[in-house]
Structure formats: structure tokens, C-alpha cells
Amino acid sequence: MSRPIIKVAKPGSSIIGLDAKDFALNTKYLLPKIYRQITVTEDTLLDNDLGYPHGSWTFRRLDEDSFYGKLYTTGGIWDPSLYWSGDIYNELFTGDQYTFFSVASQGTISGGTTITDSEIDIRILEYLDAGATKSDPSLSAALFAESLTGVSNDIALPSRPNICVGVEGEDLSETNLSEQFLNTKLNTLKIFKTGLLTLSLPEETLVYHADSVVHTASFVHGLGYPPMYFPPATINMRLGAGVPSSPVTIEGVNDPGFNTGTGSVDVYVDSDKLYLRSIRASYGDDAFGTPGGDLDYPAITIKLYYTIFYNDITEEFNLLT
Numbered sequence: 001m002s003r004p005i006i007k008v009a010k011p012g013s014s015i016i017g018l019d020a021k022d023f024a025l026n027t028k029y030l031l032p033k034i035y036r037q038i039t040v041t042e043d044t045l046l047d048n049d050l051g052y053p054h055g056s057w058t059f060r061r062l063d064e065d066s067f068y069g070k071l072y073t074t075g076g077i078w079d080p081s082l083y084w085s086g087d088i089y090n091e092l093f094t095g096d097q098y099t100f101f102s103v104a105s106q107g108t109i110s111g112g113t114t115i116t117d118s119e120i121d122i123r124i125l126e127y128l129d130a131g132a133t134k135s136d137p138s139l140s141a142a143l144f145a146e147s148l149t150g151v152s153n154d155i156a157l158p159s160r161p162n163i164c165v166g167v168e169g170e171d172l173s174e175t176n177l178s179e180q181f182l183n184t185k186l187n188t189l190k191i192f193k194t195g196l197l198t199l200s201l202p203e204e205t206l207v208y209h210a211d212s213v214v215h216t217a218s219f220v221h222g223l224g225y226p227p228m229y230f231p232p233a234t235i236n237m238r239l240g241a242g243v244p245s246s247p248v249t250i251e252g253v254n255d256p257g258f259n260t261g262t263g264s265v266d267v268y269v270d271s272d273k274l275y276l277r278s279i280r281a282s283y284g285d286d287a288f289g290t291p292g293g294d295l296d297y298p299a300i301t302i303k304l305y306y307t308i309f310y311n312d313i314t315e316e317f318n319l320l321t
Contacts, residue, residue, distance in 0.1 A: 027165040033145040033186040036318045041138045046120040049320050051153045055144035056113045058101040059313045062093035065134040067127045068236050080292025083284030086211030098226045098313050099268040102234040113141045140313050145178045152178040157185045186319050190310040199276045203299040206282035208291050213280045218273040225271050228309040233267035251301040276304050
């Protein structure tokens with residue numbers, strides 16, 4: 001037996017023969033459902049009201065104390081270190097920027113959101129800087145109803161009018177929340193804009209101990225608040241340098257690693273723009289104090305295929321109560 005499907009086409013399109021990507025709504029496909037958003041300024045342990053591990057997105061708020069791993073060497077003991085210098089490091093972030101909490105960030109990044117059957121553990125990133133403990137000012141987490149293990153429980157939601165779409169061939173009253181294709185008692189991701197942000201870096205030479213060079217591209221979303229975005233690109237990425245996967249693409253080099261000119265790559269958002277930035281450092285000394293000489297960077301192009309959502313990173317709610 002076929003279940004009813006709700007289809008809404010994008011403005012100017014006909015539902016008949018429309019590709020899946022061109023629908024504004026199509027309940028034939030499972031929609032991610034957000035049941036809670038929370039922002040914390042300290043490590044926070046919550047009860048998991050769903051009773052099973054589920055998905056989450058976590059965003060770091062960035063300010064002058066946020067971790068940015070500048071101490072990085074290009075190879076072995078005989079290779080020169082990178083020399084990070086310049087006014088840019090006094091104004092990297094001001095407290096109004098947000099980025100994904102992601103393993104793509106270089107350095108020891110521990111924290112974020114960990115979810116078990118019974119608990120939701122949200123931990124602020126902390127690190128030592130010259131003996132002093134520093135951290136991000138806050139973390140914002142979006143908690144999804146979808147199970148990560150395929151096992152879920154039936155969750156009672158507050159009584160209010162809503163639209164539900166269940167699994168084909170199953171009684172809706174017997175379908176758990178995480179398995180429902182649509183439940184309007186919960187929030188969903190709402191796409192504002194998809195696009196391509198391109199940053200073209202020139203061929204350039206940084207002389208020994210020169211200030212770092214900054215290149216930035218941006219897209220003006222103009223929403224007036226920091227929106228959620230995808231992919232999970234973050235700040236302080238060293239592409240090809242032990243990063244498990246790259247949320248951006250690089251053109252112009254055969255091996256898109258740090259030594260071939262990507263420098264440090266940042267993706268972040270504020271209330272007005274989405275940013276794609278690269279910071280290139282010069283050479284410092286090697287482990288024996290020998291000057292490293294000039295550092296040649298090739299011309300490359302960095303591309304970010306992005307999706308910006310209407311969802312506000314800083315909004316807070318709990319739709320289970």
C-alpha cells in the first residue's frame with residue numbers, strides 16, 4: 001500500500017516530472033528533525049530524553065581566545081618551522097563569528113557534543129597558552145531526532161496540531177519519532193542558499209620572517225544572525241596534512257598539502273557573511289636555529305560548495321517540553 005506524499009515545488013516549477021532536488025518539500029524522503037538547540041558557556045551534561053544516540057551539529061563561537069594552531073612544522077627536524085606573524089593575529093576573531101566544531105581543524109581539538117543512550121555531553125574547547133587556560137566563549141548544539149544506530153524509542157511530544165508522515169506500509173501510530181519522514185512538531189533544516197565560494201590565491205614568495213599574507217573571499221547572506229551552514233568546514237584547516245577528509249577542494253596543484261601552498265584555511269560565518277580565508281606564513285628557523293630562507297607558494301584555487309540554512313545557530317528551544 002502506498003502512503004500519501006506531500007509535495008511542494010519551488011516557485012515557478014511544476015510538480016509533474018520534477019527532479020527530487022527541485023522540490024521545496026517532498027515527504028517521500030526523510031527530513032532531518034531538530035528537537036532541541038542549546039548554547040552553553042561551560043561544560044554541560046544533559047539527560048538524553050530520547051534514550052538513544054542521535055545526530056548533532058555543534059558550532060564554536062570564536063573570539064580572541066579561541067584556539068588557532070600557529071605552531072606547525074613542515075616536516076622533520078631539518079625542515080624550517082613556519083613563522084606566523086602580522087597584525088592579522090590580533091584580530092582573527094572578535095566574538096561574532098561561528099564555525100563548525102570539526103576534526104578538520106589542525107591541532108588537538110577535543111570537546112564538542114558526545115551522545116550516549118542516557119547523556120548528552122557538551123564540552124567547550126580548552127587549551128593552554130603560555131600556561132594560561134583559554135577557551136571558546138560558547139558552543140551551540142543542534143540535536144537531531146534521527147538515531148545513529150537504527151534503534152529508537154517512541155517519544156511523547158506535547159499535544160498540538162501537526163502534520164506527520166510515516167513509513168510506507170506501517171501504521172503511523174506505531175512509527176517512532178526518528179523514523180517518521182515528517183513531523184511538524186519538530187524543527188527542520190530550511191535551505192536559504194546553495195552556491196560556490198571561490199578563493200584564488202596567487203603565486204607569491206614570502207621572504208624569511210615576513211608577515212603572514214591573508215586572502216579572503218565571502219558571500220553576503222545578510223540574514224542578520226549567524227546561520228547554520230554545510231559542509232562541516234572549520235577554521236585552522238591544513239589540507240592534506242593529516243586531515244581525515246577535506247570539506248573544500250583545491251585546484252592548481254597535484255598534491256593539495258600544506259607544503260604546496262594552501263596555508264591555513266578558514267571557513268566561518270557571522271551575521272552578515274560566509275567567509276573562506278587562507279593565511280600563508282613565511283619560513284622561520286629549523287630546530288638548530290638555521291634560517292629557513294624564502295618560501296614559494298604556487299597559484300591555487302580553493303572552492304567551497306556551500307549550503308546556508310535559515311536556521312539560526314544561536315536560537316535555543318526544546319520541542320520535547
